[in-house]
Amino acid sequence: MKYTKILRVFVIAIVLALLMVTIPAAPAQAARDITIYPEEGAIGTEITISGEGFSASTDITERYVNVYFxxxxxxxxxxxxNQVTYYNRVKEGQYIELDGTFDYTFTVPDKLDDGEDEEDVTVGTYYIYVTREYTNPLTQSTRIGALAEFTVVGGDITIDPDEGPVGSEVEITGEEFLGNEDLVITYDDDEIDIESGDDDTDRDGEFACTVLIPESTAGTHTIKVTVGGSEVEVEFTVESYIDLDPTSGEAGTDVSVSGTGFGRRSDVDIYFDNEAITYDAASSDGSFEVTVTVPELDKGLYDVEAEDDDGNLDTAKFTITVPASTQPPEPTPAPGPAPSPTALNISATSGKVGSDLIITGAGFEAAGTVTIKFGDEVLDTVLADASGIFVAILKVPSLKAGEYPITISDGTNTEERTFTLEAVPPPIPEPLLPKMGVKAKTPVIFDWESVTAEAEPVSYALQVATDKDFDEGSIVLEKTDLVASEYATSESESLELAERETVYYWRIRAIDADENEGEWTGAGEFYVSKSFSFPKWALYTLLGLGGLVLFAVGYLMGRRTAYYYTF
Incomplete structure (x- = not known):
């Protein structure tokens, strides 16, 4: 009997084992997983996200997930x-297919503003989260079911200057790039060297470096900065430029004229004093070099101009030091004064503070010291060369707008020209307090909107008058050199204003650092409340009465005490 039971158990075990082999096991759910493409990009980049291994929808039950950035x-x-508070919900209610997959495409946002906290999207690492599945939109799941990393690349660059001739030094500054990454700079897709500055970004994703503009034709060209996966482009405009060697000499001198930044393989005409004297063909990079002979002209400064078929041109100055003809003029009974032995050219007769002035002179004392004055201010002293020629490049000084003499002298020869200094005056401030028609308390507070000007800092002038035309005799308060955009009257000024029971008018104007005065505001009307003052005679009277009252009270109290002890 015992053996029979053992045999039965053994047979049942074998049968169960065979059944487990023949019956297939139910497949386990695969792990949720998402992939994204691309894995890096700038703000606005389209990202395609593909998910698999999610609980599948069925014919009866639809399942959804949410996607977050x-x-x-x-x-x-x-x-x-809970743990994720900065986010943008890029998809709500993404349907899960019958095979547990989904695909969705979205663009990288510029803000994370759907969560409890908000911030701008910048360069760096971000995360794409897909929640676990849910079936009821009213009870959406917030638990993270799958995730992937995305790198936001980008950056911003500026160049200074953004135009100029070939060979210009251009400073490139960048920010908002990935930190500690190498820089690659190209010019029209050709890599160029970094002359100075940074060759990689710092930990904040910033850099500053300098490059030289290579030989190239006139017009716009592309400077591209590559940092990691970020590529940022900016345009630089090449301007035509010519150089003379030498820049002075006698008539008949051979002069080399070299130019850059002209049209590709274009014909370039050379003019001397507006007369065409030769031409040359530019290279594929827009450069040329040709030798010309100075024509027979009198001593002085002359324009040498190069212009191609497309209208690209530049002008340089050449000084002829000896007249073409040495024969004396025919004598006259009464010869006039001899012409000035000097020649002078100034690049501009008007301009703003800080603009460039190129002053070229000839016929001054050989190797002499030339003093250049702008108004009463000495701008510079330069040395003329052995031929009496000098070139000075200066900046227009910081002065009030108007006309100024530019005087050039070597102690023997003097030349003078007039220069008009232009300036934009400060804008008119907007008055704030006191408001029109109000009765102001003392101290009177004058307040106005601050303004900015080209020449900082700005100061203000304030006037208060009893006449709306602000005649000289009607001005009762005047303040200048106010650096703040408000003023409170002093005690004495307040008393003086309160003494008059009359209407007052006030106005202000701004003055920049170069003393350029803006327009006055319109006249604002106000009154001043008369402050209460206690007369001295009334004070003394009250004190006397108080003393009498105290005496009477003391007298009565004394009599009452004496009466008490008597009885």
Whole structure:
């Protein structure tokens, strides 16, 4: 009997084992997983996200997930709105297919503003979170079911200057790039060297470096900065430029004229004093070099101009030091004064503070010291060469707008020209207090909107008058050199204003650092409340009465005490 039971158990075990082999096991759900493409890009880049291994929808039950773009790092044990508070909900209610997959495309946002906290999207690492599945839109899941990393690249660059001739030094500054990455700079897709400055970004993703503009034709060209996966482009405009060697000499001198920044393989005409004297063909990079002979002209400064078929041109100055003819003029009974032995050219007769002035002179004392004055201010002293020629490049000084003499002298020869200094005066401030028609308390507070000007800092002038035309005799208060955009009257000024029971008018204007005065504001009307003052006679009277009252009270109290002890 015992053996029979053992045999039965053994047979049942074998049967169960055979059944387990023949019956297939139910497949386990694969792990949720997402992939994204691309894995890096700038703001606005389209990202395609593909998910698999999610609980599939069925013919009866539809399942959904939500997709988030966030700067918070989390894992699949965390929840949206708990550990993840900075996010943008890029998709709500993404349907899961019958095979447990989904695909969705969205663009990288510029803000994370759907969560409890908000911030701008910048360069760096971000996270794409997909929640676990849910079936009821009213009870959406916030637990993270799958995640992927995305790198936001970008950056911004500026160049200074953004135009100029070939060989210009251009400073490139960049920010908002990935930190500690190498720089690659190209010019029209050809890599160029960094002459000075940074060759990689710092930890904040910033850099500053200098490059030289290579030989290239006139017009716009592309400077591209590549940092990691970020490429940022900016345009530089090449301007035509010519150089003379030498820049002075006698008539008949051979002069080399070299130019850059002209049209590709274009014909370039050379003019001397507006007369065409030769031409040359530019290279594929827009450069040329040709030798010309100075024509027979009198001593002085002359324009040498180069212009191509497309209208690209530049002008340089050449000084002829000896007249073409040495024969004396025919004598006259009464010869006039001899012409000035000097020649002078100034690049501009008007301009703003800080603009360039190129002053070229000839016929001054050989190797002499030339003093250049702008008004009463000495701008510079330069040395003329052995031929009496000098060139000075100066900046227009910081002065009030108007006409100024430019005087050039070597102690023997003097030349003078007039220069008009232009300036934009400060804008008119907007008055704030006191408001029109109000009765102001003392101290009177004058307040107005501050303004800015080209020449900082700005100061203000304030006037208060009893006449709206502000005649000289009607002005009762005047303040200048006010650096703040408000003024409170002093005690004495307040008393003086309060003494008059009359209407007052006030106005202000701004003055920049170069003493250029803006327009006055319109006249604002106000009154001043008369402050209460206690007369001295009334004070003394009250004190006397108080003393009498105290005496009477003391007298009565004394009589009452004496009466008490008597009885």
């Amino acid at each position: 966030s700067s918070d790092e989390a894992s699949m044990i965390h929840y949206i709105d």
